[in-house]
Amino acid sequence: MPRLVGARTWKDDEPLECVSVVPDGPGVVSFSFRSPSGAWFDYQPGQFLTLELPLPGGKAYRTYTISSSPSRPLSITLTVKAAGASVGTRWMLDHITEGTKVKAIGPGGIFVPDVPFDRKLLLISAGSGVTPMMSITTYRWDLGGAPDICFVQCARRPSELVFRRHLEHMASRVPSIQLHYVVREDDPHGAWSGYRGQFNQLMLGLMAPDYLEREIYCCGPESFMQAVRDMLIGFGYDMDHYHQETFTAPVLTEADAPVLDDVVPDPESSSEVIFSRGGASVICAETDTILTASRGAGLNIPSGCNFGICGTCKVRKLAGEVHMVHNGGISEEDIEAGYILACCSHPMGKVEIDA
Ligand SMILES: Cc1cc2nc3c(=O)[nH]c(=O)nc-3n(C[C@H](O)[C@H](O)[C@H](O)COP(=O)(O)OP(=O)(O)OC[C@H]3O[C@@H](n4cnc5c(N)ncnc54)[C@H](O)[C@@H]3O)c2cc1C
Ligand code: FES
The missing domain is CATH 3.40.50.80 (Nucleotide-binding domain of ferredoxin-NADP reductase (FNR) module)
Structure with missing residues (x-):
């Protein structure tokens, strides 16, 4: 797949600036963003971004696939639909206008056609x-x-x-x-x-x-x-x-559930999660996740999808073992480097997290 050569590419520490808001159907809006510094966007078709939305009750994270093409790298478009009870996407529709700056995380995702161009x-x-x-x-x-x-x-x-x-x-x-x-x-x-x-x-x-x-x-x-x-x-x-x-957490019947390995978190066994930077420790069940444990400790690890696809909740594990069942939101390199996804990692015994 051709990549950008020579151009300065956008990094997600730079907030995006909205440059256009276009209705694309009933309740559907396409928001285009540019990088204020003029950096180009380098991603693969099918990947997504996670936006940090400053809702009145606190930050919320929502993931949206990039509907534009990386062959047009000067801007990026997200096309969103707000369902009836929507809070996050609805906030975007009501508040994002030309000139609004929004923080974004990514791009990420593995739903990318990795097949030759002549493949039908x-x-x-x-x-x-x-x-x-x-x-x-x-x-x-x-x-x-x-x-x-x-x-x-x-x-x-x-x-x-x-x-x-x-x-x-x-x-x-x-x-x-x-x-x-x-x-x-x-x-x-x-x-x-x-x-x-x-x-x-x-x-x-x-x-x-x-x-x-x-x-x-x-x-x-x-x-x-x-x-x-x-x-x-x-x-x-x-x-x-x-x-x-999948845009929503998969609902698995018992028959559909993948046979993963012989590790099964036990609701009766307790674990301890230590959050080293927050200076907190929580006793919880193995069936809890690192994310729910962090909330129990009053900490706020950012999270979006809550089912292991968007990568927003990536944190570093400093010690101990977790049982992680993700949906593609973390790379093998990150796992080898000690990172986990807090939303889908269950603490197995005493675990220390860099958060
Ligand atoms: C990989 C990926 C790509 C996506 N691409 C698009 C897209 O291109 N366009 C689009 O309109 N939507 C997309 N979505 C769905 C989007 O992220 C939101 O889940 C959806 O818009 C609902 O959020 P809301 O703010 O409208 O509703 P809300 O009611 O405010 O949020 C839904 C509730 O469920 C939780 N939640 C948020 N996201 C999810 C989720 N994905 N699954 C389960 N619970 C969730 C929230 O914490 C909240 O409590 C994508 C999701 C994923 C995971
Ligand atoms: S919140 Fe999306 S991977 Fe954890």
């Missing part, structure tokens, strides 16, 4: 899950040539399909980008000639008859991704070529 892609998304697909498609389009991408976007209604004009512009110039939309219901007084209903096996076969030859990337609500996985497994697709990104 099938990108399947629902709702906000379209954001990584937008970055991946724009990036490949900007590289030139003829990326073979079958892009499937599902939404409740046609008016909720995000980036439609931008996608259609790209597809109109590169015939090997094929767009398919699926909606559950019509807009009142709007004509719709595309697919209607739940995305299903029949639609998949019509949209991408060669899906067995494609690398598949999927992002959307867990129930949606589960249905896609079931469909592909039923068709005999080689799941080594299936990749997904």
Whole structure:
């Protein structure tokens, strides 16, 4: 993958400055940011940033996929949707305007197509899950040539399909980008000639008859991704070529739960967590996490997703053992260097943390 050469790249100790706020659908807004120092953004399509939002009750951290493409490195765009009860994203919609400065952590994430340019892609998304697909498609389009991408976007209604004009512009110039939309219901007084209903096996076969030859990337609500996985497994697709990104904590049934290792935190066993910089120590159960223990000690380790994907809660372990089950939010190098993710690490006995 081409990288920026010679340019000064943005580092997350510099707050971002908002340069545009654009509505992209009902309740959906795209915020673009630049680096005030003029540094360029170096990331990979599909990666995310975590924003530090100064809410009235204290800082909150929210993770958003970068919907723009690293091939356009002078600014970065996050496209967000505020659900009914949203606090963090709603704050962004109400408070971030041109000129607002926001702290961000990252970029991070491993939902990045690490396959050759000529590998055919099938990108399947629902709702906000379209954001990584937008970055991946724009990036490949900007590289030139003829990326073979079958892009499937599902939404409740046609008016909720995000980036439609931008996608259609790209597809109109590169015939090997094929767009398919699926909606559950019509807009009142709007004509719709595309697919209607739940995305299903029949639609998949019509949209991408060669899906067995494609690398598949999927992002959307867990129930949606589960249905896609079931469909592909039923068709005999080689799941080594299936990749997904989850925006919410995975809900695992007992049958789905991965067999990890023989370490099982015991609710009856107690552990001690020492926070060396905070000068506090907490007695807790092994089933507690380092994050909940820190809160019990009155400390505030920043956290975003709380399920081991965003990396916001990374801290250094100085001594002792933890049982960590993360979702890709920490690299092997960081683990070897002694770092852990506080939100998904359980203390096993006496543990000392640099916090
Ligand atoms: C890797 C990744 C990429 C994402 N990309 C996007 C994107 O491109 N666009 C977008 O709109 N949203 C994205 N999200 C979801 C986003 O981070 C927020 O979770 C979502 O917007 C809800 O936060 P809120 O502030 O709107 O709601 P709130 O109701 O304020 O927050 C939700 C509540 O759940 C907790 N919480 C926050 N984030 C999560 C989470 N991910 N899972 C479970 N609980 C959580 C909070 O602590 C809070 O208590 C992404 C999430 C992840 C993990
Ligand atoms: S809060 Fe996201 S990895 Fe811990």
